[in-house]
Structure formats: C-alpha cells, structure tokens
Amino acid sequence: MDDTQSNSAFSNFINNKILPPVMKFVNTKPVKALQDGMVYALPFIIIGSVFLILSNVPIPAVAAAMKASGWSAFFNQAYTATFGIMALWASIGIAYVYVRNEGYEALPAGLTSMAAFLILQSLNIANPLVAAMGKAGTGITNAAGSTVMSGAAVQANIDKLPHALQGFLTAPVTGVINITWLGGQGMIAAIICGILVGWAYSAMIRKGWKITLPEQVPSSVANQFTAMIPAGVILIVSLLIYAAFSAFGNTDVLQLIYKLLQTPLQGLSDSFGGAIIIAFLVPFFWFFGVHGGLIMGGITSGILIPNTFDNAALYKAGKLTIGQGAHVVTNEFYNNFINLTGSGITLGLVVFTLVAAHSVQFKTIGKIELVPALFNINEPFLFGLPIVMNPFLAIPFFLTPVIVAASTYLVIRFGIVPPLNGFAAPWTTPAIISGFLIGGWKMAIWQTITLLMSVGIYFPFAKKYDAVLTKQEHDKEVAEAAGNAEAAK
C-alpha cells in the first residue's frame, strides 16, 4: 500500500536522521546529570510546597487562625529551608550525579559544587532602607500594606542624620547568606555550577590529580585526601571568578546569569508558543517509541521549576495574579496538564474502551490501562494498543496535548481560572485531585474539562481503529476456521 510506504519512509527519516542527534544530546553527560540531579531536589520541593500551602491555607478563616496561632510562621520556616533553597539542592545533586556516572566517589564533588555555588554569590543582602529611599523608593509600609512614609520622606529624614549614621543605616547586611539566590532566581546558575564542577572534578580525578598516600594508610583516611586537589582547584577558580565580578563589575556572576540567561528562558517557556512546543514534543518523541515525557521533562524542568517557584513566592505574598507577574506555564502545567493521565492525555481512549470498544485488543489493553491511567501512566496504551507508530491514532495523540495546553494557557492568561499556586504535586497524582491541589476548585473543574476534550478528540479516531481491529480479528477467525476445516478433511 502506498500509504504505509510513505509512512515508513517518513518514519525511517525520523528514526535515522532526527532521533539519533536528539538522543545523542539527551544522552550527553551534562543533560543526564541535569535530569537525574534534579531528582535529588524534588523531595524537598514537594515537601516544601506542602508547608507552603499549610502556611497560607486558601480558606481565609483557616489562614487567619493559623497566623494568629503562630503556626504560619513555623510552616514558613520549613518551606524556606526546603523548597526555598532548591537551587542549592540542584547544585549538589547535579555535580553528584555527573561524578557518580563517571564512576568516582561522588559526594565530595556534590559538596564542592555547593561550596563553589556559595563562593560565587555575594554573601550580603541590600539594606531594606535603600529600597525604601528616594522618590522612586517603596517608602515604609505598615503591616496592613498602606504607606506610612513615602520614599522621598524617608530620604529626607535620613539626609538629616550625621554622615556616619547614614552610612551605617544604608550599608548592606553582612554575615548572611542571601537565600534569594538559593531559591528560584539562582536555579540556572546552580545548574551551570553543578555541571561545570562535575565535569572539572571528574576530569581532574581521571588525570590523576590527587594526593596518593602510601598503601599502609587506611583507605577511609586516604579517600578524604582524594578530593583535596580537585576541590581546591575548583574553589580557587570560583574565588577568582567572584573576585573578578566584584572588583570590575560590582556585581556577581549569579546576578549576571539571572539577567542574561534565566529571565529570557523563563519568559520563553512561559509563552503561548513555548507551551505549544513543549506540549507537541512530548507525543512527538513518544510516537517514535521513546519516552517523550522524560526527555522533555529533563530539558524543561530547569526552567519550569523556577516558574513554579516564582508563583509559590507570589502565592505566599498573597499576590498570585498574572498582573503581578505570575507565570502561566509552570512545572505543574507540564506534569498535571500536558501529561495528565499519561503522555498524550489518553483518558479519551480509556473511556472509549469502557463504553464503545468491540475488538478484543482494545478491550484487553483497556482493562490493563484502567488503573495506571489514574496515576498518569499509560505505557500499556503506548506500546500495547499501540499508539507508537500507529497512524490511526497519531492525530488525536498529537492534537490533544496541544489543544489542552493552548486552552489552559488562555484560560489562565485571561483570568478565567487563577494561576497555578506553586504547589508541586508529584506527576503521579490522580487527575482532578492534582488540579485541586495546584490551583483550587476552579482548576479541578478546568482539569475535568480538559479530560472531556480528550474524550471528544480521541473518540472518532478510536472508533475507526477499533473497527479495523475488529475486522482483522474477524478475518483471522475466519481464516483459522477455514484452516481447521481444511485440516479436518
């Protein structure tokens, strides 16, 4: 048949020309380290986001009671030390995985990366008075949020003070770690730091740059010295970078990376086009039988998790609206919309098997898929139905995530449902429950609507495919019966 021929020519092209370079990229040491290293940050992000919700329960009466009892502040403390410093976890995890994959003792490398990440940033915080001063300053506000002294008035009062006192009041706060850079804003810098440290550390160990002690020294003692030279070199280089930025630019490398790299990347991922591309590429890879969710998740999480983080910070401050800078496309947009009920949002097929399937194949696989679908796993469909390389189901498989992503983007963008609140629901959280957690009851309803879209889009295609399968099964039965009759003769 011409049709299948052109199909196979096209898929040959993809399999031989497009996939190998992509796979090569996905398999490079830095990408693998990023993908697997972020996994170490995830438990802290998920647990931390539970504390975030607890400290700001979306029911006003409960929230007020929590605040009055002092528990909000305690939950906030736990959030800050987990989700709040996620870039730190990432910098450790990525260097750790990189070096572990090279087959060396990896924890010293992870810790070296953490030290380098801290060396690279200014360990002080701008004095809050400075931000409040001047005509454009924020002024001083009271707990209720109304301004009690304008920026210009603050400035005028400070100017009346003796010079030494002025300097003292406006000097940066020192002796602290600025957790702004350990959270979302430092994420891309942490990823780069983790990869470079992992690479440099492994290279030095491989080259034999280590202190080798005589054999009589117990190995546990000797191991401590292995890390000394690579760690020392990396930390000295970090120090020099910090010194150069501080002396020549009066800034640090983290601020530069945030401005030049992270902000544009976050903007790109958080656009209508970005949402569509991500939604399209997941089924694209899956169609050729490789794990699109894993590949795209690995590449995008470094950007989408900071988006989640920004929304969490806004939620915490009670300012979670698009107007105040909330992102539409966060990591949960990816996990709990684009990949809901499995890559390709295949719930429509589950419903089809329940109410309308005739062929044995559809019914059997549907039965296997029923429970996994609740937890957003759909490998039985992908390989068993199959969806992989199956032209009958290609159109809805590509279309559903794109339409769901586009419409979800629009309803959040135009304020029909509120932005995602920064709660990091694990990707295996069942549909509707996850919607409620990541955005409240309106999001749960919207998630239900996206599932109905899936049903609507898959249904006609599934029906056609089911008819083909039924015919095949029938033909086979007839042929077998004929064969049996032949044999009986």
Added chain:
Amino acid sequence: MTKKIIMLACAGGMSTSLLVTKMKAAAKANNEDYQIFATGAAEIHDRLTGEACPDVLLLGPQIRYIADKAQVIADEAGIPMAVINMHDYGTMNGVNVLNTAKQLLEK
C-alpha cells in the same frame, strides 16, 4: 542454586513494576523462583556495580535510547541485557518477557 535476579528498568520504574507483577505471576504458575524487580534508569549503574548484582537486565522500550550505554555497563558487570519487545511490554505479557529473560540467562 541461588535464586536468579531479573532486573527491569524504565524511566522511573513505575510502569515496569506493573510488568514485574505479571512476570512474578507467570513464574509462580511454572513453579519457578526468581527475584524480579523494577527500577529507574538512573539506578542501572549503581545496581550493576553494587552488591547483589542482577543476573539479567531488561530495558523498557521507551528508554531504548540508552541501550548502548546500558550495554556497556552490563558488559562490564558480565550480565546479558535486552530491550523488551514493544508489544509484549504494552500488553504486559509476563509470560513472554519472563521467557526472554530465561533465554538470556541460558546463554
């Protein structure tokens, strides 16, 4: 004879764990005793270089793109490795996949 260990790996070890249940049932029906478990691809290296190294490694077809790398690790560990047939994987055919593992073990 010690129990043979069969290790399956997919992205996160989630969907392969479904298959493990089916394979265990298939083994039980034959009165055979294997230790079968599923894990994420990231753990292949640790498992194969650690204690209780499995006797055979099977990859889910969705991560066949790491097959070359996994093959190197498996060769170093001296154990056979294969990518699970897509159809067997999708239909969660425990009997067939167990047979694949057995064939690899006999080699």
